[in-house]
Structure formats: structure tokens, C-alpha cells
Amino acid sequence: MALAVATLTVRGASTGGNLLMVVGLQMLVGSVTLGAVSAVFEPFSLTVTPVFLAAFAYQILVPGLAATLIWFALVGRIGSTRAATFHFLNPFFGVAIAAALLGEAVRLLDILGVLVAMAGILSVQLSRARTTPPMTPMTPTTPASG
Template structure:
């Protein structure tokens, strides 16, 4: 892995982890699904226009189109839609912790359902991840966390797992920025249906909402997704996923620093264990050197 890939991975982890904090601000002042549908509409249009300006086109392969649709529906509409709704009642740090378990779920699905071999280090990582999650969930549930919001986050991370398994097909073959823009437009189109059906256009306009919306649209929305696709195309999905071990730390730290969310000792212990489990799982997938 070269220095450029390392910098791309660090940038992706930081941008992805910050999305929970900015989303928590947005849902304080705007209906979640409407705000998210609008965010993806703006991000998608910007992405497509930039792609066209760079000479990219929408003549994608069948595999790429499948990836665009699956990624747009599973990550953008289901995963983020459920998380935006959930963060009306739960903290950004908890949403970030639940989402950060995605690499563990990907490894578990590959092991149990796809017939992928798992080394002892990977099995140990999965066990550690379960222990870390149990520590955090036990502490949060006893502290009175909203169960409905927590369940939505859990359903969302399953959708994110499906989206991640589809990324490799969408990342190969070029036109990366066009693919990013198109999958955001897919997510927007899906989200407008429940947004218009269930939500009222009740928005409290202030500078916090405007800054959070612009930041979420450009940085975690457009830039982080583009960097992730480029990183997967550069070093492969297995190596790229190693950077996910940073997400529990960065997600919790960002929420604590910017939103003042309190982090308990069990949260810290759980985050460290989950991060170690993610790293172990990803390292176990690396090819053995002769």
C-alpha cells in the first residue's frame, strides 16, 4: 500500500466518521428524509456535472449499473435514511458505533454465507467485535437509550453491508465520479417517496442547519464517496476496508468534540475492542507472504 493510498484511506475515514455529527445537527432543525433526499439531489447533480466536465459519461457496464442501483438504494436510501430518522432520538456517537460494525458484518456474511475461509485471527476479531458491541449496547440500554432508534440503526448497518458487497462491481471500469453522482440520484429518488408521503416541510432556518447541510452534502456525501470508490479501485476492497477500524474512534471523538456528547468508560472500552476486532478481521484477509 503506497503513501497515496494511505492518505486517501485516512481522509475517507475522517470524512465518513464526521457525517454522523453533521447529520445530528440537520435532524434537529429539518425533517430527516426530506433533508437527506435534498442532500442527495444536490450532491448527485454536482457529481454528474463535474463528471461530464471531466469527460466522463453514463455509458456504464451492466455490472456498474447494478452497483449503482444497489449502492444507491441500500446505502443512500436505506442505511442513511434509517440513520437520519434514528438520530432524532439517539446520539450521533451511538449511530457511528453501530455503523462502524459494518466490516465485521461483511466478514461474517462472507464466512457463513459465501463460503469464504476465515483465519483464526479473523474469527478472534469477530468475537472481539461482538464483545465490544455488547459492552456498549449494555451500557446504553441500561442508560435509557431509545430502542426504536437503535433498531433503525441496526437495520441500516445491514443495508450498508449489502451496499459494501456491491461496491467492487461499481468501482471497476472507470467513470468513477459519474457513478458516484448517479448512485446519489438513485438514493434521492427513492427517499422522496416517503419524504413527501410522511413528512411536512417544517424547517427551522439558522446558520447551524445551513453549515451542516452544505458540509454533509459536499464532504461526507460527495467527497468521501468519491475517495472510497477511488481507494477501492486503487488497492481493492479488502485492503481499503482496513481503514474502517478508525471509524469507531473518529465517530465518537467528533461527536464528543463538536456536540458535547458524553462518552462513558464502557463506551471507550467497547470502541477500542470493536476497532481491534475490525483491524484483526481485515488483517486476516491479507494474503500470506511466502
């Protein structure tokens, strides 16, 4: 739900050309919200190591900045509905990458989850096909005789 709201909000706000400011504000609101919730429910513990710093930098640069810029470029290019269907592919890629890189076993629930995601993609594509009016052939116009 939050992704849908963010996508539609940024699509409208990005026409002014200040996309990075909008995305930055979204991330700020999200981080403040998560910080407040974690302060209530989680004990504070932080050990700064080179691995932690590398992982933190990666999170900022790759999914935080690069993926966000790619996502909104995609929304601008193909529209929010079609772009959102790519999010349905996240479970598939997660299962595939975990199996390929980490040696994770692919279980029945993983396969069922991927099938549900694929059904979601199919339903979105079929609904778009049904709502898109068919193209009609152009008929030549004849000059008015007078």
C-alpha cells in the first residue's frame, strides 16, 4: 500500500523536476517512523565494524539511491501500473538468488509464492488488455464535393 501511494505521489510531484527532494523526504519520513517504532520495541545496540560500514554504504547507494532512481525512471517511461507489476517479480528473484548464491533449498511454499506472484502479474496484464480499447483502422476521408 505504501509503495502504491509513494509511486503515485512521486509521479505527480516529479513533473516539477524535484524528484530527488521528494524521494529524500519519503526516505526521511520512513526512517523517522521506523526509528520511533524501533525505539519502543527494540533494545539499542550498535557495533560499528568495517563490515557494518560497508553494508550500510551499500544499503544507501544501491537500494536506497540507485534502485529508487531506476524505479521512478521506469514509472516515467512505462507508467505506474505497468511498473508496479515488476514488484511482483521480487519474490521470484529473491528465491532464485537465494538458491543460486546462498545454496538455499527451494521448497514447496517458495514455489507457491512465486506462482501467486506470477498470477498477480498475469491478472494485471489481462486487466490492462481488457481496459485498453482496440485500435480501429483509419478510414480515408474524402474531400467534400461542392
